[in-house]
Amino acid sequence: MAHPARPAPGLRAQRQGGRRITSSPMSGVPYRFERTAEAAELQARYGSLAAGEETADEVAVAGRVMLVRPQGRLAFATLRDSSGQVQLFARDEVTEDFDAFAKLSLGDWVGATGKMVKTRRGELSVLVDEWVLLAEALRSFGDKWKGVTDVETRFRQREIDLWANERSRYVLLLRSRLVAHLRRHLEERGYVEVETPILHAIPGGAMAKPFVTHHNALDADLFLRIAPELYLKRLVVGGFEKVFEIGRVFRNEGLSPRHNPEFSMLELYQAYADYADFLTLVEELVSQLAVELTGSSLLHYGGRPIDLSPPWRRVTMAELVSEETGHTVDVHSPPEELGRLLAATGADVHEDWGPGKLLLELYEKLVEPQLWGPVFVMDFPAEVSPLARRHRQDPELAERFEGIVAGRELVNAFSELVDPEDQRRRFEAQAAARAAGDEEAMVIDEDYLRALEYGLPPTAGLGLGIDRFAMLLTDSANIREVIAFPTLRPESSTAGGPDEAAPGGGAPGGGVPDRGGR
RNA sequence: GCGCCUCUAGCUCAAUGGCAGAGCAACGGACUCUUAAUCCGCAGGUUGGGGGUUCGAAUCCCCCGGGGCGCACCA
Numbered sequence: 001m002a003h004p005a006r007p008a009p010g011l012r013a014q015r016q017g018g019r020r021i022t023s024s025p026m027s028g029v030p031y032r033f034e035r036t037a038e039a040a041e042l043q044a045r046y047g048s049l050a051a052g053e054e055t056a057d058e059v060a061v062a063g064r065v066m067l068v069r070p071q072g073r074l075a076f077a078t079l080r081d082s083s084g085q086v087q088l089f090a091r092d093e094v095t096e097d098f099d100a101f102a103k104l105s106l107g108d109w110v111g112a113t114g115k116m117v118k119t120r121r122g123e124l125s126v127l128v129d130e131w132v133l134l135a136e137a138l139r140s141f142g143d144k145w146k147g148v149t150d151v152e153t154r155f156r157q158r159e160i161d162l163w164a165n166e167r168s169r170y171v172l173l174l175r176s177r178l179v180a181h182l183r184r185h186l187e188e189r190g191y192v193e194v195e196t197p198i199l200h201a202i203p204g205g206a207m208a209k210p211f212v213t214h215h216n217a218l219d220a221d222l223f224l225r226i227a228p229e230l231y232l233k234r235l236v237v238g239g240f241e242k243v244f245e246i247g248r249v250f251r252n253e254g255l256s257p258r259h260n261p262e263f264s265m266l267e268l269y270q271a272y273a274d275y276a277d278f279l280t281l282v283e284e285l286v287s288q289l290a291v292e293l294t295g296s297s298l299l300h301y302g303g304r305p306i307d308l309s310p311p312w313r314r315v316t317m318a319e320l321v322s323e324e325t326g327h328t329v330d331v332h333s334p335p336e337e338l339g340r341l342l343a344a345t346g347a348d349v350h351e352d353w354g355p356g357k358l359l360l361e362l363y364e365k366l367v368e369p370q371l372w373g374p375v376f377v378m379d380f381p382a383e384v385s386p387l388a389r390r391h392r393q394d395p396e397l398a399e400r401f402e403g404i405v406a407g408r409e410l411v412n413a414f415s416e417l418v419d420p421e422d423q424r425r426r427f428e429a430q431a432a433a434r435a436a437g438d439e440e441a442m443v444i445d446e447d448y449l450r451a452l453e454y455g456l457p458p459t460a461g462l463g464l465g466i467d468r469f470a471m472l473l474t475d476s477a478n479i480r481e482v483i484a485f486p487t488l489r490p491e492s493s494t495a496g497g498p499d500e501a502a503p504g505g506g507a508p509g510g511g512v513p514d515r516g517g518r
Numbered sequence: 519g520c521g522c523c524u525c526u527a528g529c530u531c532a533a534u535g536g537c538a539g540a541g542c543a544a545c546g547g548a549c550u551c552u553u554a555a556u557c558c559g560c561a562g563g564u565u566g567g568g569g570g571u572u573c574g575a576a577u578c579c580c581c582c583g584g585g586g587c588g589c590a591c592c593a
Binding site: 156254 | 525531542543544548550551552553555584585587588
C-alpha cells in the first residue's frame with residue numbers, strides 16, 4: 001500500500017480525545033466479532049414494534065457507520081451491513097464509552113450489542129450497551145448526500161463506489177446471482193462444469209488478437225485464451241457429452257462502453273444435438289433468468305422495452321439483408337452484386353472477400369444496428385464460420401445463429417464442424433488470410449485436428465456473454481458497470497490524479513459475447 | 519489511433535482575464551428522541567502536470583497525462 005513514512009493525501013487528521021485509537025490506527029481492533037443478527041432480519045422481525053416500545057431482546061450487529069447524529073447525551077448512528085440498515089441508539093447512562101461513540105465518523109466499522117427498541121420517533125434501533133470499533137475510516141468518502149459520482153473515481157476505487165452507491169452494489173450483486181443461477185440451471189439440465197486452460201500455446205476458438213505472455217521455465221510464449229472452445233470440444237471427444245465452462249477470456253482490442261479486454265463468457269457443448277436444439281435452450285434460459293433475477297421477462301433497456309418471453313423470432317441473415325437492401329440476395333448471389341450493394345453503403349470492399357464475407361458485411365452494416373430483438377439470426381455463411389458445420393441444405397451456409405437481444409449480440413451458437421478434413425481446409429483458409437495480414441484469423445491447431453480424428457459426435461455449441469447479459473438485466477449502458485474492476489489505463493505516478501499513484505488499473509473483465517468462432 | 523468534451527479542497531460543485539469560494543466530511547465545542555439533526559468555532563488548495571501570452575491566468579494558447587462519449591478497430 002502507501003509508504004508508511006509519507007502520509008497519503010486525503011488522510012484525515014489523526015483522531016484524538018476520547019478515541020481509542022491514537023498512535024497506530026489499527027491497534028486495539030479485535031480479531032473477530034460475534035454477530036447475532038443482520039439489519040434486514042431485524043427490520044423484518046421488529047419492524048412492527050410501536051414507537052417508544054422497548055424489548056429485552058439482546059442482539060449483536062456489525063457494519064459500517066453511514067451517518068451519525070449526536071444529540072448531547074444521546075447519539076444516533078445509521079449502521080449498514082450487507083443486508084440493509086438499522087439505527088444504533090446510544091445513551092450516556094446505557095452505552096459504555098458514550099463519548100467515543102458520539103465521535104464516530106462516517107465510514108467507521110463498529111460492532112454493537114444491545115436491546116431492540118423503537119425510538120419515540122418510530123425508528124427501529126439497537127439501544128447500544130457495548131460496542132467496539134472494528135475499523136477506522138482514515139479516509140473520508142464522498143459527500144454523504146451525493147456520494148461519489150466521478151466516473152473515474154468510481155471505477156478506480158470501486159470500494160468507495162460500492163460503499164457510497166446503492167446501485168453499484170445492486171448491479172454487482174445481480175451479476176453474482178446471474179452466474180449462480182446460470183450454473184444451477186445448467187447443472188439441473190445435466191451439464192457438467194469444467195475448467196480448461198487459460199494459457200494457450202495457440203490462441204483459438206475465435207477470431208481476435210490475443211495477449212501474449214511468457215513462461216520462463218519453458219522459455220515459451222503463451223497466449224491468454226480468446227475462447228475455451230477447442231478444449232471444450234476435445235472434452236466432448238473424450239466422452240463428456242454435456243459440458244460447460246463459465247470463465248474469463250481475453251482479447252487484445254480497444255476499449256469501449258461495450259468492450260472490456262477481459263470478459264466472461266459461458267460456453268456450452270452438447271453431444272448428439274444440433275443448433276436448432278439450442279434455440280429453445282437459449283430462449284428458456286434467458287427468459288427464466290430474467291424472471292428469477294428481475295421478476296419479469298419484460299425488461300427495459302435504455303428506456304426501450306424488450307420482451308424476452310419465448311418464442312423469439314427466427315429469421316435468416318439472407319432474408320434480413322434482402323429485406324433491408326430491397327434486393328433478393330443470399331450467399332449464392334454474384335459477388336459483384338454483393339460488393340456493389342456493400343460499396344453503396346460507403347463501406348470498404350476488399351477484393352479477396354467471398355460472397356459469404358460480403359453478405360456478413362452487409363448484415364453488419366445495414367441490418368444489425370437496427371435489430372432490437374430478441375431475434376435469432378439464422379444461417380451465417382460458412383466462409384465466416386470456420387468452426388461451424390455446413391448447413392445440411394446448403395454447404396455454403398453454416399448451421400449457426402446469433403441471438404440478438406436489446407440490439408446486442410448475446411449468444412452465438414452452431415452445429416459443430418466434426419469433419420477433420422473439412423476443418424483442416426477451413427484452418428488453411430484462415431492461415432492464408434493470416435498470412436495475408438489478417439491478425440485475427442485463426443492458426444492451424446494440430447492438437448485440435450487430431451482430436452477430431454478420434455471422432456467428435458454430432459455436437460451443438462453455444463457461447464453467451466455474461467457481462468452483456470448482466471448489462472441487459474441491470475439496464476447498464478456501460479460494460480464497466482457490471483465489472484467489479486474494469487480495465488483502466490494505469491495512472492502515471494507523475495501525472496495528476498484523484499489520488500496517489502494507484503498501482504494499476506484493472507483486473508477483471510467484461511462481456512463481449514462472441515466473435516467469429518464463438 | 520482520430521475527433522469532441524472534461525479534470526478546482528477528502529466528496530459534490532461555484533468562480534470566464536482582476537483577492538480561489540460554498541455545502542457536506544474532517545477537526546474543536548454546545549445540545550437527552552435524531553432521520554442529510556441543528557447551532558458555534560477552526561482548518562483545509564501546486565485549480566491534473568509543464569510551458570507560453572498578459573500588469574494580472576482556474577479562466578486564453580501550446581505540449582503532456584487521466585477520464586467520458588463518438589468513430590475506427592473489434593463482432
